[in-house]
Amino acid sequence: MKVLETLKEKLGERIKDIKIHNERRIYLTVEAGDIKECAKIVFRELDARYIIASGADNFDSFEILYHFGFDSIGTVISLRVFLARENPGIDSLSDVIPGISYIEREMWELLGINFAGHPGLSHFLLRDDWPEGNFPLRKSIKTDGANSE
Amino acid sequence: MNDKKKVIVPIGPYHPLLEEPEFFALYCDGEKVVDVEWQAGYNHRAIEKLSEGKHWDQVTFLVERICGICSTSHPFAYCNSVEDLLDITVPEKARYIRCIIGEMERIHSHLLWVGLAGHFLGYNTVFMWAWKYRESMLEMFEMITGNRNHYAMFKIGGVRRNIEDEDIPALRKVLKDIRAKLEMLTHAVLDDPVLGARLKGVGVLTKGHIKDFGAVGPVARASGVDIDIRRDDPYAAYPAVEWKVIKTENGDVFDKAVVRLLECMESVRIIEQSLDAIEGSKGDIENQVREMPVGEGIGRHEAPRGECFHYVRSDGSNSPVRHKIRAPSYTNIPTFKASCVGQMIADVAIILAGVDPCYCCTERVAVYDADKKNKKLFGFSRLVEMSREKTERMRKQV
Amino acid sequence: MNLKMKALKKSLWVYHLSGGSCNNCDIEILDCLTPRYDIERFGMVLVGSPRHADVLLCTGIVNKKCVERIKEVYDQTAKPCVVVAIGACACSGGIFRDGYQMAGPLNKIIPVDIYIPGCPPKPEAMLAGIVKLLEKLK
Numbered sequence: 001m002k003v004l005e006t007l008k009e010k011l012g013e014r015i016k017d018i019k020i021h022n023e024r025r026i027y028l029t030v031e032a033g034d035i036k037e038c039a040k041i042v043f044r045e046l047d048a049r050y051i052i053a054s055g056a057d058n059f060d061s062f063e064i065l066y067h068f069g070f071d072s073i074g075t076v077i078s079l080r081v082f083l084a085r086e087n088p089g090i091d092s093l094s095d096v097i098p099g100i101s102y103i104e105r106e107m108w109e110l111l112g113i114n115f116a117g118h119p120g121l122s123h124f125l126l127r128d129d130w131p132e133g134n135f136p137l138r139k140s141i142k143t144d145g146a147n148s149e
Numbered sequence: 150m151n152d153k154k155k156v157i158v159p160i161g162p163y164h165p166l167l168e169e170p171e172f173f174a175l176y177c178d179g180e181k182v183v184d185v186e187w188q189a190g191y192n193h194r195a196i197e198k199l200s201e202g203k204h205w206d207q208v209t210f211l212v213e214r215i216c217g218i219c220s221t222s223h224p225f226a227y228c229n230s231v232e233d234l235l236d237i238t239v240p241e242k243a244r245y246i247r248c249i250i251g252e253m254e255r256i257h258s259h260l261l262w263v264g265l266a267g268h269f270l271g272y273n274t275v276f277m278w279a280w281k282y283r284e285s286m287l288e289m290f291e292m293i294t295g296n297r298n299h300y301a302m303f304k305i306g307g308v309r310r311n312i313e314d315e316d317i318p319a320l321r322k323v324l325k326d327i328r329a330k331l332e333m334l335t336h337a338v339l340d341d342p343v344l345g346a347r348l349k350g351v352g353v354l355t356k357g358h359i360k361d362f363g364a365v366g367p368v369a370r371a372s373g374v375d376i377d378i379r380r381d382d383p384y385a386a387y388p389a390v391e392w393k394v395i396k397t398e399n400g401d402v403f404d405k406a407v408v409r410l411l412e413c414m415e416s417v418r419i420i421e422q423s424l425d426a427i428e429g430s431k432g433d434i435e436n437q438v439r440e441m442p443v444g445e446g447i448g449r450h451e452a453p454r455g456e457c458f459h460y461v462r463s464d465g466s467n468s469p470v471r472h473k474i475r476a477p478s479y480t481n482i483p484t485f486k487a488s489c490v491g492q493m494i495a496d497v498a499i500i501l502a503g504v505d506p507c508y509c510c511t512e513r514v515a516v517y518d519a520d521k522k523n524k525k526l527f528g529f530s531r532l533v534e535m536s537r538e539k540t541e542r543m544r545k546q547v
Numbered sequence: 548m549n550l551k552m553k554a555l556k557k558s559l560w561v562y563h564l565s566g567g568s569c570n571n572c573d574i575e576i577l578d579c580l581t582p583r584y585d586i587e588r589f590g591m592v593l594v595g596s597p598r599h600a601d602v603l604l605c606t607g608i609v610n611k612k613c614v615e616r617i618k619e620v621y622d623q624t625a626k627p628c629v630v631v632a633i634g635a636c637a638c639s640g641g642i643f644r645d646g647y648q649m650a651g652p653l654n655k656i657i658p659v660d661i662y663i664p665g666c667p668p669k670p671e672a673m674l675a676g677i678v679k680l681l682e683k684l685k
Binding site: 190191192193194195196198199202210211214215216217218220261277280281284297298299530 | 568573577
Binding site: 021022024025027049050051052054056065067069071072073074075076078097098099102103123124125126127136137143 | 187188189190193195197198199201202233236360361362363364376378381382383444445446447449456458460462471473475479480483
């Protein structure tokens with residue numbers, strides 16, 4: 001797969017793991033500290049299209065997948081990062097991809113992940129007076145927003 | 150000095166002590182828009198969280214109700230994502246039926262848009278006509294699926310209902326009528342000098358804007374960005390039928406209208422070819438799925454507004470452990486920051502409409518003074534009035 | 548009060564309000580204006596401000612961000628007025644009722660007079676509901 005070879009060449013040592021689900025769905029694990037460099041390479045240098053980022057609560061860690069589209073070959077390349085359970089944080093990519101600032105706000109308020117350098121982490125989908133520390137998408141919170149402990 | 154800030158009598162409910170929640174806050178200096186802020190959340194219904202508590206098959210019904218206008222786009226993308234996870238294909242007849250439903254939805258959605266755009270510009274007859282033609286599409290939906298909206302046609306592995314041979318002639322007749330009406334509407338838009346003067350050069354988005362925000366769909370294609378998931382990452386029966394991707398270069402509201410109208414014509418072609426393919430066919434309409442392995446999947450669909458993206462993760466149990474949903478408007482709406490800033494307030498209503506956001510979203514726009522940020526000047530109904538007044542002025546000039 | 552209600556029956560002014568919906572009910576309400584159903588022949592008009600409204604058509608679950616707005620609009624509507632909950636979401640919360648954004652259903656926030664269930668209710672169902680409303684006002 002040509003795109004995978006190009007990515008291996010450009011990202012080099014930063015790639016910690018490669019999962020090829022099929023020809024058009026590839027997941028690359030990178031270190032959280034390298035995400036800005038990787039995003040610059042994929043989004044600017046390789047001219048991929050920014051699709052969205054998805055955060056997830058894995059019970060023992062947090063995970064963010066940054067999804068990029070290579071449309072000429074119909075492929076989605078997802079960059080996966082793992083974050084610590086306590087005080088999860090990562091660099092904001094808003095200066096690399098202007099449109100990503102909204103999903104970062106959403107991940108901050110729904111999962112409690114901090115984005116360093118974000119222009120303004122404030123409530124986006126939830127009310128401004130939403131109880132502090134209540135992150136609805138975390139597994140410790142029930143569907144109706146109550147704490148399950 | 151004070152003629153720079155025009156104060157307009159506020160229209161609509163406004164209580165100085167109560168903060169009126171708005172979707173969009175526009176800050177203006179005189180006649181020009183200086184900044185736009187998008188405040189979301191008024192339609193947020195916790196769907197990603199609810200998804201984690203439902204069975205895989207129940208999620209299809211849940212995601213249909215994300216948006217009423219592109220009701221089938223979300224089940225389409227969701228089923229694609231689960232089928233990607235499972236690594237299964239869908240039977241041939243089901244693939245064609247999926248395309249038929251998806252394209253019928255595209256036609257009804259674009260006609261709805263044409264009506265609303267006409268309404269904002271002061272062409273109320275266009276609104277009435279477009280919605281009247283749309284009715285015939287909704288009748289066909291009811292005939293095939295049982296409901297005018299929220300058709301519940303999709304299931305993982307196939308479709309839930311067949312399109313019966315005896316219904317096909319009625320569908321063909323409606324398509325023939327719609328084609329004629331669409332041609333008429335397209336010429337009405339392309340040939341009207343007032344519409345041309347009103348919409349050309351307004352709300353322009355460059356290729357750079359499209360890239361920075363990740364905009365998709367007709368918004369991107371009107372700016373010359375050649376992306377369409379149906380062709381780029383083929384699924385269902387799209388590779389088996391002949392159709393073309395519509396793209397223009399100028400990125401203004403006029404081009405967005407042209408792209409949508411011409412896309413409807415392509416949709417009619419796709420449906421007609423699909424009907425030819427399934428007529429008389431006795432094929433299966435689903436691949437039964439009994440177990441869900443551990444894994445993750447990504448599925449997409451080219452909804453009327455652009456790429457609809459779903460990501461699902463399974464731990465082998467009956468419910469998704471994570472379901473990420475990205476509607477096309479999520480990346481299209483922020484483009485207002487680029488398309489509205491520097492434009493005249495009278496054009497804001499039509500620029501907002503150009504991106505085709507949810508109808509409910511556009512209802513709640515407020516315009517504020519750029520210097521005194523919480524001094525609200527007026528709301529959406531006044532913006533629509535200003536848009537219509539401008540159309541009238543241009544009509545007298547032309 | 549009865550005389551006033553009779554006067555209301557001549558021409559009902561309707562204000563539409565959404566508390567967080569998928570828009571389908573809202574589009575079907577607008578559909579009632581189109582030539583096929585044409586509620587204007589009954590003298591019903593969609594107005595731009597709740598101050599002029601006799602009937603409040605409400606859709607949506609009433610999500611937590613919308614609660615104050617719904618109450619505010621209800622307070623501003625001239626009384627007597629009739630509140631209609633349109634669609635499964637406004638009637639009971641529908642498929643979203645277990646979620647963390649749910650502050651409704653509508654009758655928890657403002658008093659509701661008529662419920663028109665459906666997802667979405669067809670324009671015919673809404674017209675049938677309006678007719679029942681007119682009977683109720685008699």
